[in-house]
Amino acid sequence: MSIDPYAFCPCGSGKKVKWCCAPFLTQVNRAFELLQEGQHESAHKLFQELLQQHDNRAALWLYYAEFLTHSGQWEQADAALDQALQRDPKLGMAFYMRGQLRQQEGEIQGALMLYHKAAELIAPEAKDQLLNVYAKIADLSHQCRQFLATIYAVDRALQLRPDLPELHRYHEDLFGPNSRLPPTARQRHALRRTRRSIPESFITGRLSDARQGYEQLVQQTPDDPAAWFNLGLIYAWQGESLRAVEALYRSLDAEVDDRLAEQTGTLVEVLLTALGMESVANYLYHFCSMTIRDFQRLLQLFEEKYRLGAIAQMQFHEEEGVLRGFFMEEIPTLAMSEHTPVYRIRARFMIIPPELHLISLDQNQAQSLAQELYEQSQMALEPPRVWTRTPDPRELPLLYGTLVRPGYESDPEVQRRRLQYVADYFEGTWLHQPLKSLEGNSPLDAMGSPRLRKRLFGAVRFMEECYRAVRGLPDQPSEETKAEAEQHYYDFQRLRHKLGLEYTNVATPEPEAEAAQAAVPAAVSSQQASTGEIAGHSTSRATPASVPPRDISAMNIAELAALDRQVMSVDEIEQAMRAALRLEARELAVAFARAGVDKPFDPSKPDRYPLFAAAITGALVQGNYSEALDLIQRGEQYDSEHNRGARAIDYALKRANVYVRMKDVDHAVEAFERLIAQYPQEGKLYTTAAEEMLRLKSADKARYFADRGLRLAHQSQNRDLEEHCRELLAAAEKAR
Template structure:
């Protein structure tokens, strides 16, 4: 394929190739043909020969570095990038290549142990060098670097800087390239990510007519161009000259966060929170509480001390007796590893896996209570003899206050069937108080309603009785009850409660947090009049307090799109319920789409089914098939453990809709995802044996989540993964 002579020159000058490095057009075309023919090493060899004849040409060095990076040859790429920078130090593309290179490095164990700055932080600085050299449009290589640095920051867990870079990429790339937006939405779907960290941080405006206005506007202009380091320097100078203007430390903190300086980010947010609190005439300002809450979420210096997750390895004295006891004991429960767990195991998987329980598993879970339902205290894996290892039993558990009691349970159940402990390893680190992480093993026949009641009762007890008296590092070692009585810690304890609410809201009734505020003597957040705020930029964490009936259609539409992007499920539910009754939004937000969204968001089954029924009626009214709504109801019924109703819907779909395009496939995919039918491979084997399995819902336990969360039956193994890792 011929190179377009009117395309931007790869040297990064911003000029067209024809008017910049036109003498190299033929050589660049040869390299391009080799790359299209999957001959990257031949392309490298040709570039080296050409560079020998015309040394230091930026366009050739840029191509060479890109090919070396694509091959993973980071050492050679580093040499090429250094040559590029030396030959053309004011070329933004050269600095962009340095950023891409730094983003490609992963720190080794020695660097991590020595506290070295992550390579992503170095990549940010190289990228800022490039951004500060951009005079007009952003060169393609710089845009590529923005995306690469954003991904590296995500992999390192720097959410604030990663989000800023991905938004910058999306803003420059436009609608033709949605990769950054897809990554942002994928990140926002992580259920463990608090809403405060999903929302966008907007720079605040300086007061009109203030002496700082002109310089502040300049800082905002620099920030809008992605020159965040320069904006930070200017804002920090303004902070020194105008220490009482609260908008300055906030904006300085935000741009510090965008360039990956979390220490400055946290300190700036706290300075801002203190300023607005000191200047407030009425209660605790929302700005102060939210800023302190974000600081608590990101401040590594006041993280609560967790517990080690340890792996104990025992020799096996009597294999037959061991397996028999594990199978017969009421303190153990057989556990089937998921496909993802099996793939994560290095070497051969265990022959048997069991959950170790703190009390006997009851015969029935009907009428279950927290006192009768066992908690999971460990995972047992039995490995048979291998070439290089004898038989062994591994126990993974928390080294918490129940550690010795758990070992006592193990000894009592297995006795002489196991031998000596041969090894002990730290497998990871558990966060938070063990009492906040109840992990249940319900009997298989436990009704969904009983499971939820047990979980809710236990969470209520922990939140109202244990949490208020637990010393917290973020409260200078005081308990929430003590901090609530200390005026100097009022903002901090209110923020700590906000963090707790956001990280638990999906599974805890909102009324519990109202009770908790009352118990601690903390103020209840007031309702918000939408006419007095800017709903375009209002923090999503406040939207639940907004009287949405007074908002305009444009505001509702804007809020809905923001909540969808942020994955703010509770806020999205409230906004969607308001939107569905507004005829003026029907074109932009079709009611049928809102019915489906609301059915997925409603926490109560009856409310969700009501939206599905409205969807059916809308489909009937337009002559469309309502099979999609049947599938939606089927999923809800299964999750709720209503298997008789689920079987009825399966029969209805089979009799009435199976011949419709795509329905059979969607039904199978849904049933497989819910664990109701075997995989395609298993189906083929069964049919080969003359068996024809009939899809039907069995009375299996609802759920199936492998996360160790309050209320889950079974634990995840491994752990320690970051929120998002680039594939």
């Protein structure tokens, strides 16, 4: 095959063949032809002759390494690349080929580092070679969830070959709206205007030069948030997520604009989901892996759990040979006999013989479920092995994910309860959850630190973006869709308001950082540049979004404490009590509860058990048992007169619980006996009574109640109740 002497040389030098590899390239091509024809020895001999003639030519050693890889001689190929780089340490294609070898060995991070190095060294004129390099970077970066590096690599590839429709499809598949990635993870980001420009000598179009320029600039102007942001962004484009996060934290520390702090903080949260960031990540997937000893016995256990409703969406994927599904549990209701159609997800599972993998964002759920299955499998599983990795942002909604029993999906009450479960997670659990990006503080505690408050903007925004993206909601809802969205989706403005997290410092608009952006290859399309979009947002400094009307359930602690309980209705007091409980303001919640139980009868709110229950708990915390018993008696009387006794069983359980707290075994037994006499078919009463007797170290009474529950389980063929009672009997026997 003839060679065009005026084509760019395949070694990546950017020179034409005539002035680069012409002395030996025809012979190199002949060697590869011999290899394809099966004449390996002749091809190898030809290369040896060429190397003797042109030993000092780095590119020839590069071609020889490629020949060895085609021959399956990986170690010899690596040695040949050593020879090439000794002769030319800046031979970009040698780094590219070595990256391929590392990728072949499964060293993904090492391969990425080499590909990035190759992209910096290969001449811009060598478009075909650079296209291959950026394709590798995009593919591996996406596997490692280095989203910014992926976008940058795809953009560079598009600049090289804008005529390739497959590149545009690839970008759309990875980062289009249907990708369900949060906007910050799939949008292009641009450099910001700095107080001082980097020297022109660093404005070469190469990331490595721009990086060096900003590394010097942050030393000269350490209080410039834009300089640190730009350095962090370049680190992220190069796939160095940890360094990027550290630089962006410095940017946040110096930032005075809350809106820019929110953008920077959200970018940090995206970077924390990359593989390899487990030590600093806010959220982790906890894996419990167990080797399967007896597959048939394990399958029987899973089928039984599926029949009992503990497993949902169990499906076998024949092509992959994988069994997948979810372990779930009911979200309890206040009425003990009511079965809810809404379930929370305990863990995902995958069976890939010979392994069972349990996967959960909740470490306790994963480990407790693994131990439960290990014990119930009767030696069908080996003990669990625990490990972690960062989750894909699209998987974070599993933190508050729910499943619904078939046929209930469109039930308005079910939709309301699912939405309430999301609200309870964010306004209860998440508010108090320590986050590493907040230096181990909870969001609520972080509000007390001006420095951490700036990081908190991004933590909230990131969770909002994940929530909206997975549900297919637009990045910015229109006014027409807001009203409908408020009925069906959680409004994160409620969370911001509970935290008191609102924009207070917003700088005046600045023009786009044209000089800064010129320091690196264009990463923003012409359309974006013309519309002034930077970092996925408009460059104009928008005023803070207007806050919707503040209902009681969305108030923060200070606002709740300022409410006048005397003029509030019973329903408003209950809302305030629940809001205080979600904020862990327990004393305030009890104060609302006590005010609520003293209110005159309100026909619109006949059920006051939640208020009485909170007031009773408050009395128990103070050790005031007589007040607790008095409240129970008042509650029973009120419930009988105004609520048709619907809560009788709940008040009776409360009374028994008070006697347990008092360590009064006789009165506790008497209370449980009366309760069981009224509701003999309620299995949970027997197990609750047995558990409380064990707490009181009364093994005989525990055995008595567990035995009665076991008889009921046999009569009703309730396997779950039977198993629970047998466990209690074993515990009672052990305690004797």
